Each structure stands twice: as C-alpha cells, then as structure tokens.
Amino acid sequence: MKSNYSLPLWTILSLLGVIFILSPAQVGSAQDDDRLPATEEMHVIIVAGDKETPTHIPAPFSAAEIATRSQAPEAVPININYNPASCGGPISAWPAAARTAFEYAVDIWSLLFESGVIISIDACWRQDSTGALGWAGPSDYYRNFNGAVPNRWYPVALANQITGGDLNAGTAEISANFDATQTWYFGIDGQTPSSQFDLVSVALHEIGHGLGVSGSMRFDDGTGSNECNGGIFGTGCYGWSNSAMIYDGFLENGAGQNLILTYGNNTGALGTQLISNDLYFNGPATTAANNNNPAKIFAPNPFNPGSSISHLDDATFSGTFHALMTPTISSGESNHYPGAVALGILDDMGWGVMDFSHVYVDSQASGVEHGTQADPFDTLIEGYQAAGNYGVIHMAAGSYAEAFLLQRPLTIQSTGGSVIIGN
Structure with missing residues (x-):
C-alpha cells in the first residue's frame, strides 16, 4: 500500500447526475495556453442507484497479493494527500478504516498500468449536502505536448505518463472528494451490507474519472449559466479554447459517425446526438474488450449533467463485470475491478494498460x-x-x-x- 495517490482532475459528477462546466470566462488565462486548470465544477460524480440485484465483482487478486504487488517496482507509484488545504469547504478527519479502503482502491489501480511516473491524489473527506457519494477529476489538462494528439486536452496524469515527466510541477494530478455523511462500508472484502455504500467501489470509480474516463460534451438547457455559447436550449458543444478532450474524439453514434468530425460545435445537431441514447466509444482496445463492438455510452434524454457521456451505459453494463464505470452504485453493491471495457477506454486514450481479465x-x-x-x-x-x-x-x-x-x-x-x- 502506498500512502499518497493522485489522478487527473476532470471527472464529471455522476452520482446526482450533476455536472458543472467552466464557462469561457472561467477558463480565463488558460484560453491561450496549453494548460487548462480544472475546477470542482468540472468534476464527475457518482450517485446512488436502486438495482434490485447489486453486482459483486471481486478484485483481481487477494488482498494479500494486492498489497505485495502494489509495492513491486513495476507498480505505478500513487501518493495520497489526505485533506490538503486545497479541499476547501467543511471537511472531517478521515476515519482510519476509510483510509484503509481508499488505499486498497489505489493499490488496485497501481497494478493496472504497464509503467508510469508518480501520480498524486488529493483526497477530501467532505461534509456534503448534494447527495453525491463522491466526485473527482483531474487537477489540470494539457495539450500539444510531445506525444499528444494535436489540439486535444489530456488529463494531467495521462499527460505525465506520455511525456515521462511532471508537467504540473509536483502538485496533485487528481482531486477526489467523498461525502463523510453517507452510510459507508469500509471493508475491503466486497461483502457490503444492503444498507451501506461500498467505499472501495466508489473510490475506484472516481479515480477512473480522474485518470480520464470523462469527456467535455455538454447540452445547453437554455436556463441559468450558458453551458454552450449563446445559451440556446438544445445546443450541444464540447471542449475549451478550440480543443476537445482526448476522450471526446472516440465518440460516435449508432451509424458510426464520429461526433467531432460529423457535427459542428455549438449546434443543435450535436445537441440532438447527446440525448439520443445511441452513442458509443469506438477505439480498438475498447471494441476488442466488448466482443468487437463499440461500447455504449450513457446518453439519456433528458441530458444528465455530470453523468451523461462520461459513463458506460447503465442499462447495458449494470450487472456485468463492467459495472464499475456506470453512473450509479446501489447500496450493497461492490465492484472491485474496473472491467476490460473501461480499461480499454483508458488504453485507447494512451495509458499502457494491464488488463488481468x-x-x-x-x-x-x-x-x-x-x-x-x-x-x-x-x-x-x-x-x-x-x-x-x-x-x-x-x-x-x-x-x-x-x-x-x-x-x-x-x-x-x-x-x-x-x-x-x-x-
């Protein structure tokens, strides 16, 4: 077990289905730069579900094996900063058992990449009132570095892995928050009681978003802050400073049309696609892991901010070995492995993935x-x-x-x- 872990901070909130997106004004000085600082409004959340038969997916190895393997030279070093000053808001001390559960989740992730530089995670034990179980994301995004697809934003943890460096100069790569007021199960055995939420599963899920399982596609509801330029209901848009996320480039509809290549940014045509319930992630590793089919993405109507587009489809993957990265988790459920499809998504984005399945x-x-x-x-x-x-x-x-x-x-x-x- 390594104490101190970190991952990319662009995770869209999936628990309550709430997502917050930076407006052009909020991006500010980052617009003309190749660094995009993330804010908590860019995090992805996970919310409580109501599955009648919750899944129980085991970890890839026994707890003893995971502890040993996570200390091996080939494991990715992940550091955890508990309740750093960056947490903000009302926080509580991390219970010892909660730390054990979080570190177990971190150790699982540390085994799943072929090699890598240190990742640091700011882990906040927050007193939240939104109902979300957890929310997280990359701390920064970078583009146009050596080895990057041109004009694509990468979560900082992935950017560091590709360059072999430390683009963010020693700060955390991922910010992860968990609601201290929820009824948590802190065990690592996966035997989660029906009245509690499994912290290991929620931590694994949110770290996955911090590593990059999230996009920038958004749908303008025509009210409040303008999700897209103009604030017109039904408009779909993506990216910042004329660049999409690396994740966005793999999205297509059921007809095989790539969203970015086919539909204009800030258009009603793109908005229609985002609520079509017919979107897929199409990359070679992902399709290979999904019986040679693109993986269906969560794209309901109405659009679910903080959840839509940045999760595997709930109806398709809940109850399977790929359930971890769906938008909800039910009490009593435990998923201690990301699944081959989610790992395929990360692999297609540029991570060197070790899929033990x-x-x-x-x-x-x-x-x-x-x-x-x-x-x-x-x-x-x-x-x-x-x-x-x-x-x-x-x-x-x-x-x-x-x-x-x-x-x-x-x-x-x-x-x-x-x-x-x-x-």
Whole structure:
C-alpha cells in the first residue's frame, strides 16, 4: 500500500447526475495556453442507484497479493494527500478504516498500468449536502505536448505518463472528494451490507474519472449559466479554447459517425446526438474488450449533467463485470475491478494498460513480456501469476513443460490449435 495517490482532475459528477462546466470566462488565462486548470465544477460524480440485484465483482487478486504487488517496482507509484488545504469547504478527519479502503482502491489501480511516473491524489473527506457519494477529476489538462494528439486536452496524469515527466510541477494530478455523511462500508472484502455504500467501489470509480474516463460534451438547457455559447436550449458543444478532450474524439453514434468530425460545435445537431441514447466509444482496445463492438455510452434524454457521456451505459453494463464505470452504485453493491471495457477506454486514450481479465501466453514469444496479445508471456506460470480472479489465459498452440497448482477461479483456453501442458 502506498500512502499518497493522485489522478487527473476532470471527472464529471455522476452520482446526482450533476455536472458543472467552466464557462469561457472561467477558463480565463488558460484560453491561450496549453494548460487548462480544472475546477470542482468540472468534476464527475457518482450517485446512488436502486438495482434490485447489486453486482459483486471481486478484485483481481487477494488482498494479500494486492498489497505485495502494489509495492513491486513495476507498480505505478500513487501518493495520497489526505485533506490538503486545497479541499476547501467543511471537511472531517478521515476515519482510519476509510483510509484503509481508499488505499486498497489505489493499490488496485497501481497494478493496472504497464509503467508510469508518480501520480498524486488529493483526497477530501467532505461534509456534503448534494447527495453525491463522491466526485473527482483531474487537477489540470494539457495539450500539444510531445506525444499528444494535436489540439486535444489530456488529463494531467495521462499527460505525465506520455511525456515521462511532471508537467504540473509536483502538485496533485487528481482531486477526489467523498461525502463523510453517507452510510459507508469500509471493508475491503466486497461483502457490503444492503444498507451501506461500498467505499472501495466508489473510490475506484472516481479515480477512473480522474485518470480520464470523462469527456467535455455538454447540452445547453437554455436556463441559468450558458453551458454552450449563446445559451440556446438544445445546443450541444464540447471542449475549451478550440480543443476537445482526448476522450471526446472516440465518440460516435449508432451509424458510426464520429461526433467531432460529423457535427459542428455549438449546434443543435450535436445537441440532438447527446440525448439520443445511441452513442458509443469506438477505439480498438475498447471494441476488442466488448466482443468487437463499440461500447455504449450513457446518453439519456433528458441530458444528465455530470453523468451523461462520461459513463458506460447503465442499462447495458449494470450487472456485468463492467459495472464499475456506470453512473450509479446501489447500496450493497461492490465492484472491485474496473472491467476490460473501461480499461480499454483508458488504453485507447494512451495509458499502457494491464488488463488481468485477459492474459496471453505463447511459448515462442521473445523480447518484452507484458502478457498482452502483442507482448505475451512465454510461460504458463507467468500467465497464471498475472491473471486475476475469473480471468482468461489465452494460450498459443504449443507444448508447455510446466506444472502448477490452480488455486483460483479462471479459464485457460487455446487461441487456436493444440496446447499441451505438462512434461
């Protein structure tokens, strides 16, 4: 377990379905810069759901294994700053058990990337009155750095991973907030009582938004602050300073039309798409993780600020192994793994992802070994050690003169041809 963790601060609030977006005036001096400071209004929240049969998705490894693996050199170092001055508002001291749960969630995330520079998280235990369970996001966004897609905003944690540097000069990459007044379950075993909310799951969810599972698409409701230029009801818009988020570039409709390439910014045509219930994230890693189909994104009518567009579709993915990044969590529910689809989204955006639900082995492999389809392990025992609970080990045809004791639920299958295991 590492004490001190941080992730990108552009997470849209998903709990109450409330999202706050910076107006052009609020962006201020960042408009002519390649750094976009985030505010709490840009966070993504998660809200309480009412699923009749809550899901229980286990962590990829036992708690003991996670503790050991998170200290290994290949784990991404994540630091946590509890209740720093940046939290603001009324805060309470973090209960010791809450810290344990949060650090467990951080340790899980630290295992899921191939390599990386330090990530820091500002973790705030807030007294909130909105009803949200948690809200988080990147602290900054950067664009046009070495290795970036031109004119796309990246959450700072991802920008740092791509550059191998520290663009934000030692400040936290992610700001994560949790409502201290909720009825929380602080255990790490996933056995969440029906009357409590699982803190590990909510922490995993919000960290996922801080890492980049969130976009900038918004819908103008015609009242109050102008979500889009002009404040006209039904207008759809995205981005700041003429740049969309890296996440936004993968969004398309059911006809396969990319939203940014097909529909103009600040238009009614884009607004119609944002409430169509027919939007998808289409990237190679995401589609591969979703049975070779783009992943459906939450895009209800009416638009749900803070939730729409920045989550996996609730009706499609709730109750599955991909439930963590849906917009709601019910009491009694526990999801201790992001799922292959959410990891695919992060991979498509530029993270080097380690997905323990699918591990690849080829006895003829050589060179770099990550257990991925492109860089498989060359021994079955390595695949077994890497695969998580209920994972799948995909084995290339050949002979594997190995013996091992199978001690957790998983599937071993051939990618084609005969596989011989044992002497």
